[in-house]
Amino acid sequence: MANAGDIAVPTRLEGKFKATVVCWILGFGSLVAWNSMLTIGDYYYNLFPKYHPSRVLTLVYQPFALGTIALLAYNEARLDTRKRNIAGYILFTLSTLLLIVLDLATSGKGGIGPYIGICVIVACFGTADAHVQGGMVGDLSFMCPEFMQSFFAGLAASGAVTSGLRLVTKAAFEKASNGLRKGTMLFLAIATFFEFLCVLLYAIVFPKLPIVKYYRSKAASEGSKTVNADLAAAGIHANQDDAKEQARLSTKQLLRENIDYAVDLYLIYVLTLSIFPGFLFENTGNHKLGSWYPLVLIAMYNVWDLISRYIPLVDCLKLESRKGLMIAILGRFLLIPAFYFTAKYGDQGWMILLVSFLGLTNGYLTVCVMTVAPKGYKGPEQNALGNLLVLFLLGGIFSGVALDWLWIIGNGSF
Known part of the structure; x- marks a missing residue:
């Protein structure tokens, strides 16, 4: 078994392309389950028309995600990232x-019992999200920025792919007997397969790639204990220097130095989730597309969210200025009155344009912040900072989900 300090710098970054692809799939798997829930919203509205499923399920999801990530971020230095x-x-x-299983056991019937069961499963999604997203972002923060970008592109791709699949299954099963349910079951089966694939890729393939072993060995030499199990899985013995470990910045110091980046992520997602998906399902009115309208809106958001996450790969288009990022993020709040007046007076073309811009800015600004913030820190500090940033990201999502209810309260339709 080799020692962590003996791993040389890869001369040609061996395995970089393969690692980038694996990061994309791992990002895809981090949100494919939840995005599946969002895109089959039409099925749940059919089963539970009085329970506001898109809003309630999102509201159930977030406290578990936020509470779990808060605990994990506080203890990140002592956690085994591999097991997490x-x-x-x-x-x-x-x-x-x-x-x-729940749908098959209840024969696809509505009612409060199945709805509570779905809420419990959604709470599990939130807990899993906190484990994976915080753990992966912390892990990738001390590797090359392309891995982080690829992971977040995979997150967005899960939305785009699930939206596309939902449109296909809706069209394929629309005229079939109980077609909405059949399409949903096929949809969830595909999502389950991808989640299982992620288990295999992370446990077996990712830790053995040369470039990944190099970055984890480097982090271990700087005092990180979170990578020990992953290094052991790759046949490397971690040998930490206690003095280096003690020299790292504390979590409070890291937060103080990066509070603007943390607030950036909070503000990005508090705006996005105050509109997506609840407003799109319940507050956009009736249009020519009929029942297809919210699915098309969600698909457009997800497609542009995905595309925008590749824009920062072009250096001249990447926004790295801390002040510039804050100005751009605050400027997005003009979308709130824009959505309000478009829903009230505009047609579906203007709404599609607005939703596309919402996705475009969400993905682009997220990747810019996440790839710029960890620069200049040692491995253990980057891991801690990655967890902190995800904590604020999920905090923004939770706040946005809560604020989303103001749309229906303001309309008197609650």
């Missing part, structure tokens, strides 16, 4: 499978 991420992907796999 594998546990998260396994929980995602089992939870998605349970959605299918």
